[in-house]
Amino acid sequence: MLFSQILGQQRAKRFLxxxxxxxxxxxxxxxxxxxxxxxTSTAMALATALNCQEPVDYEGCGxxxxxxxxxxxxxxxxxxxKPEGQNIRIHQIRDLNRSFSFAPALGRYRVCIIYQAETxxxxxxxxxxxALEEPPPxxxxxxxxTEPLDLLPTIVSRCQKVPFQPLMLQDMTDWLVKSxxxxxxTAMALAxxxxxxxGLALKMCDGDFLDKRQEWLxxxxxxxxxxxEKALDVAFECARExxxxxxxxxxxxxxxxxxxLSVWESWYRDLLVLKVGGPxxxxxxxxxxxxxxxxxxxxxxxxxxxxxxAIEQSQQDLRRMRNTQLVMEHMVMSLNSxxxxx
Ligand SMILES: [Zn+2]
Numbered sequence: 001m002l003f004s005q006i007l008g009q010q011r012a013k014r015f016l017x018x019x020x021x022x023x024x025x026x027x028x029x030x031x032x033x034x035x036x037x038x039x040t041s042t043a044m045a046l047a048t049a050l051n052c053q054e055p056v057d058y059e060g061c062g063x064x065x066x067x068x069x070x071x072x073x074x075x076x077x078x079x080x081x082k083p084e085g086q087n088i089r090i091h092q093i094r095d096l097n098r099s100f101s102f103a104p105a106l107g108r109y110r111v112c113i114i115y116q117a118e119t120x121x122x123x124x125x126x127x128x129x130x131a132l133e134e135p136p137p138x139x140x141x142x143x144x145x146t147e148p149l150d151l152l153p154t155i156v157s158r159c160q161k162v163p164f165q166p167l168m169l170q171d172m173t174d175w176l177v178k179s180x181x182x183x184x185x186t187a188m189a190l191a192x193x194x195x196x197x198x199g200l201a202l203k204m205c206d207g208d209f210l211d212k213r214q215e216w217l218x219x220x221x222x223x224x225x226x227x228x229e230k231a232l233d234v235a236f237e238c239a240r241e242x243x244x245x246x247x248x249x250x251x252x253x254x255x256x257x258x259x260x261l262s263v264w265e266s267w268y269r270d271l272l273v274l275k276v277g278g279p280x281x282x283x284x285x286x287x288x289x290x291x292x293x294x295x296x297x298x299x300x301x302x303x304x305x306x307x308x309x310a311i312e313q314s315q316q317d318l319r320r321m322r323n324t325q326l327v328m329e330h331m332v333m334s335l336n337s338x339x340x341x342x
């Protein structure tokens with residue numbers, strides 16, 4: 001993976017190349033941003049550039065042994081730590097600290113990337129702080145997180161922060177047309193539904209996401225008209241599906257609760273756009289525009305805003321590993337009562 005192959009993120013790339021040009025390269029970075037915008041790819045590009053035998057303008061050559069090993073996933077000095085189940089655990093950090101006591105096996109730099117760093121348990125985070133304070137030379141740590149506020153401030157303050165932005169709609173559309181052979185319209189719809197996350201857009205074109213999305217939107221439309229009791233059933237149903245999914249293969253990329261919430265969020269955004277008379281091109285769920293126009297008539301602006309806030313709150317709560325059932329109950333009841341009061 002090379003910097004030039006990563007879509008968008010010019011600022012992040014420029015920042016990292018500048019950091020490489022300094023005599024002393026910072027040893028810890030915190031990449032923040034929603035998932036699917038290139039954080040992992042950028043970490044790989046950085047590892048490649050740092051270890052390339054003939055880098056050109058702080059970019060891997062793509063030809064030498066370390067570059068080829070990075071491409072094939074066999075580079076020995078590239079480590080990945082990701083949550084085991086819900087959390088990154090202390091034994092994983094201990095293993096990391098142990099590997100730091102050896103020099104990099106082959107490359108000049110050992111690069112370790114920590115996915116979803118916000119899921120470290122308190123013990124893991126404390127043990128990690130030691131690694132962050134003074135890693136032996138030649139070790140670079142890259143933490144990936146959606147939201148820096150979810151991390152210990154002492155961890156955040158020891159890292160170079162590199163924010164990643166959601167990708168531009170047009171850039172994503174062009175990319176999907178060119179690299180995936182999608183037609184312009186589908187590419188545009190996927191790019192907008194995914195909210196600037198290429199990872200999510202790809203997941204959507206590969207899996208049964210588009211069918212799922214249909215199902216979720218119908219569920220939401222029904223939910224708003226339900227009685228309180230029936231609305232509560234919807235919360236149970238969502239939490240149960242999520243548990244079932246968690247029992248399966250966690251990294252299967254199957255559409256899940258968080259995807260459902262993004263879709264619901266897009267729905268209320270669309271309603272709001274139409275309510276305030278915004279341009280119709282801004283509507284994400286273009287294929288539902290007729291239904292959206294009808295629905296928006298029965299809502300007050302304030303209720304649409306409160307519904308959006310309720311969804312955003314629940315997204316945040318789920319990221320912080322709050323109880324799924326309770327989070328869903330709370331959100332579903334809010335949406336239901338905001339919907340019924342119009
Ligand atoms: Zn190279």
